Amino acid sequence: MEPSLGGDLLDRLMPMHLRLDAVGSIRHAGPTLERLLGPGARGQNFFRRFRVLRPTGIVAMPGLVAAAGATLALAERGGRGLRLRGQAHVDGAGGVVLGLSFGLGVVEAVRCHGLTQADFGPSDLAVELLFLVEANRAVTEEFRHLSHRLEAARRSATAAALTDVLTGLANRRGMALALEAMGSAAFALMQLDLDRFKQVNDRLGHAAGDALLQEVARLLQAEMRAGDTVARMGGDEFLILLPRMRREAEVGRVAARIIDRLSQPIRLEAGEARIGTSIGMVLHPGGRPALADLLAAADAALYAAKAQGRGRAVLAT
Amino acid sequence: MYGLVNHALERFLCDTRGVSLWRAVARDAGVEDRFEPLLPYPPEQTGRIIAAAAAQLHRPAEMLLEDLGVWLITRCAEGRLRRLLRFCGADFGGFIASIEELPARARLALPGLDLPACRVIDRGGGVVLLRMREPFAGASHVVAGLLRAMADDYGALVLIEVGSRQVTLHLLDAAHGEARRFDLAGIGM
Numbered sequence: 001m002e003p004s005l006g007g008d009l010l011d012r013l014m015p016m017h018l019r020l021d022a023v024g025s026i027r028h029a030g031p032t033l034e035r036l037l038g039p040g041a042r043g044q045n046f047f048r049r050f051r052v053l054r055p056t057g058i059v060a061m062p063g064l065v066a067a068a069g070a071t072l073a074l075a076e077r078g079g080r081g082l083r084l085r086g087q088a089h090v091d092g093a094g095g096v097v098l099g100l101s102f103g104l105g106v107v108e109a110v111r112c113h114g115l116t117q118a119d120f121g122p123s124d125l126a127v128e129l130l131f132l133v134e135a136n137r138a139v140t141e142e143f144r145h146l147s148h149r150l151e152a153a154r155r156s157a158t159a160a161a162l163t164d165v166l167t168g169l170a171n172r173r174g175m176a177l178a179l180e181a182m183g184s185a186a187f188a189l190m191q192l193d194l195d196r197f198k199q200v201n202d203r204l205g206h207a208a209g210d211a212l213l214q215e216v217a218r219l220l221q222a223e224m225r226a227g228d229t230v231a232r233m234g235g236d237e238f239l240i241l242l243p244r245m246r247r248e249a250e251v252g253r254v255a256a257r258i259i260d261r262l263s264q265p266i267r268l269e270a271g272e273a274r275i276g277t278s279i280g281m282v283l284h285p286g287g288r289p290a291l292a293d294l295l296a297a298a299d300a301a302l303y304a305a306k307a308q309g310r311g312r313a314v315l316a317t
Numbered sequence: 318m319y320g321l322v323n324h325a326l327e328r329f330l331c332d333t334r335g336v337s338l339w340r341a342v343a344r345d346a347g348v349e350d351r352f353e354p355l356l357p358y359p360p361e362q363t364g365r366i367i368a369a370a371a372a373q374l375h376r377p378a379e380m381l382l383e384d385l386g387v388w389l390i391t392r393c394a395e396g397r398l399r400r401l402l403r404f405c406g407a408d409f410g411g412f413i414a415s416i417e418e419l420p421a422r423a424r425l426a427l428p429g430l431d432l433p434a435c436r437v438i439d440r441g442g443g444v445v446l447l448r449m450r451e452p453f454a455g456a457s458h459v460v461a462g463l464l465r466a467m468a469d470d471y472g473a474l475v476l477i478e479v480g481s482r483q484v485t486l487h488l489l490d491a492a493h494g495e496a497r498r499f500d501l502a503g504i505g506m
Contacts, residue, residue, distance in 0.1 A: 111502040117407040128425075130501055131404035135426030138397055139355075146355055 014099050014121050016084075020046050022094030024061045032119040033100065036080060050074045050084075064088050064096055074100070080113065102126065107133055164232040166210055167217035175231035178241050179291055186286040188245040190255060191298040194262070195276035195310045197236040208270035215266050216275075223258055239298075246285060248315055255279045255313035263311055278305040279313040318431055318452060319363055324354040325393065326366050329385050332392060338373060345369035355427075363453040379479070382455045386462020390470065401426075402467055403499045409473035409491055413437060413445055435460075443488040451482050460484055472496040 010017055015032040024046045029037055041049060052058040054073040068088050076082040086100035102109040106126045109115065120126045162174035170178060194216065201209035213236065220230045220238060229241040245251050262277045280302025282294050297316035305314040327350070330339040343350035346369035348362045371378040390399045405422070406412030420432040433456070438446040447464075451457060461479045464486065468475040474493035478485040 107502075114500075114502075116501060127404055127501070131401065131422065132425055134404070134503060135401055135422075138394075138401070139427050142355055146353055149353070 010097070012121075013123070015119060016086075016100045016121070016124075018046070018098040018100065019091070020061070020064075020095050020098070022061065024064070027095070032115070035119075036082060036113055037076075038079065048077070049079070050076055061096075065090055068096065072098070082109070106130070164217075167214050167232050169217050169221070169238075170229055170231035172231065172233055175229060175233070175239055175241065178229040178231075179289075182241075182243060182289070184287050184289075186244055186246045187284050188242040188251040189282045189284070189294060189298050190240040190242070190251070190258075190279050190313075191281075191295075191302045192238050192240070192258070192277045192279040193302065194236040195278060197275060200273045200275060204268065204270040204273065208268050208273070211268050211270070212266060212273050212275070215268065216262065219261055219266075220258065223254070223261060246283060248283065251281050251283065252313065252315070255281060259311050259313060276311045278302060278310060280305055280316065281313060282316040319358045319360050320352055320356045321354045321430070322363050322453065323348070323352040323358055323366060325385065325389060326363070326370070327352050328393060329388050330370060333384070333388065334374065342366060342369045342373050345373065360453065367453070367455060378455050379458045382458035383462035383465070383479075386459040386464075387466045388462075389459075390463055390466035399467070399470060400499070400503060402463075403470065404501075408496075409468055409471035409475075409488070412467060412471065413486065413488075416447065445486040445488065447484040447486070449482055449484075457482055457484050469494075470497045 011030050015030040017030040018026060018033060019028040021027050026041050026044050026046055026049065029041055034041065037049070046064075047059055051074065052064070052072060053075055055067050055070055058064055058067055065088075068090050070087070072086050072088060074082075074084045074086070076084075083102070083105050084100045085103040086098055088096045088098050091097050101124065106129055110126075110130060117127055162170060162177060164171040164174075194212075197209070197212070200212055213232070216236075216238075217230070217232065220240065224230055224240065225242070227243050231239045231241075233239050242251065242254065245254075259277055259279065262275060266273045266275065280298045280300065282298040282301060284294055301314045301316040305312040308314065327339060327343075330342060340350050343366070346362065346365040348366060352358065367378050367382065371381055374381065390396070390402070402412070405415040405418070414437065416435055416437050420434055423430045423432045433450040433452050435447055435449040438448065440446060447457075447460065449457060449460065457479050461477050461484050464475070464484065465477055468477075472492060472494040473488065474490040476487040476489060478487075
């Protein structure tokens with residue numbers, strides 16, 4: 001061993017090296033390893049302190065010397081249970097010098113053993129690896145936030161496209177989707193429009209007309225079950241989808257409740273509005289519906305209800 | 318990179334002057350009031366935001382940008398940038414010496430993030446010159462603020478002068494105060 005390659009120089013270049021003598025005693029540990037192994041390490045037999053995981057079968061010096069230049073994997077017996085990787089090289093005096101590092105376990109090791117920048121040699125990229133891990137986490141987190149924000153924006157854009165701006169009810173497209181989602185289940189449809197809506201609009205103004213539609217929307221929703229869909233199809237026309245409703249008496253009761261509720265005066269800021277509603281109903285017993293036919297039937301029933309006078313509900317036949 | 322810069326300006330102004338001021342700035346500059354740090358934006362928006370902010374706050378743009386630099390280290394994202402920069406050197410001298418590596422580091426963190434190249438020229442006697450290309454006017458003032466805050470973090474006493482596309486550092490005392498604690502493993506690792 002050249003004296004110029006003494007421990008001091010090696011300590012600075014490779015703070016994680018070990019020197020073993022010909023019988024395998026630890027003669028010297030670089031400063032980082034010395035701290036991690038503790039004062040008892042010097043003089044201890046290397047093979048008592050470490051198990052050579054790879055290459056397999058190395059249990060004494062001859063094996064280690066023969067494996068010079070190969071990549072070693074080591075596990076500390078007891079102590080901190082360090083996992084190290086490195087290489088052994090013969091020192092020309094029967095012993096070996098082991099250059100060691102944490103390998104990919106460095107992130108874990110830094111956390112467990114409180115290592116600092118000074119613990120790593122100048123050519124060791126451990127600190128850069130830690131930088132990368134941390135930078136990577138920051139960037140990944142930022143991307144995750146970005147995709148959450150984009151997803152929220154997509155959801156609200158989708159919701160806006162399916163919602164009637166004035167009343168917050170579903171719009172035509174929202175209703176079309178709700179109908180599509182019924183598959184082949186049974187449902188009832190109610191089509192209704194408001195009686196005397198035009199008069200309220202003329203008498204109290206368009207703002208009052210809008211407020212009235214909002215109030216009607218609120219009342220309709222209050223009368224419905226959670227799974228029902230109330231849509232404003234335009235103007236003062238509403239369509240209500242009642243999933244799983246099969247009986248004439250049942251849908252008739254809901255219609256009667258709506259008619260009763262909407263025939264009561266509605267207080268608006270601009271004054272009191274007296275409207276009413278007529279309802280056309282249609283029952284779909286299940287199976288793939290012909291939507292256009294169902295809607296036409298509901299529309300015809302509504303027409304018939306109006307023909308009978310206001311405040312009536314008629315079931316399509 | 319401009320998304321990152323605009324987003325930083327947005328967060329900085331919201332954090333230090335309030336959301337309503339930021340909205341006024343965005344309106345005056347004719348830009349959206351929300352920037353995504355990872356999305357690309359046209360470069361000219363940045364200059365307009367800076368000019369609008371300076372006008373709203375009646376402060377020279379240079380001072381504002383230097384404050385932004387300090388804020389990036391001390392306040393932004395719970396000091397995450399400070400941590401990333403502390404990886405660059407064990408002490409302030411090491412940090413300064415590694416500034417030329419910053420664009421490479423930035424690319425490691427986020428491929429496609431093109432920080433402008435920067436040259437570090439050691440004039441001796443504790444005087445170091447940083448020459449850089451400015452991706453937007455006044456960028457060297459942001460760098461000056463960053464360096465001021467990092468010097469504080471390392472406990473170094475420095476004097477900083479900003480010229481056009483150039484920052485001059487006079488390192489008066491590398492260990493003037495105590496460095497802030499820097500734990501390699503960080504929090505939650």
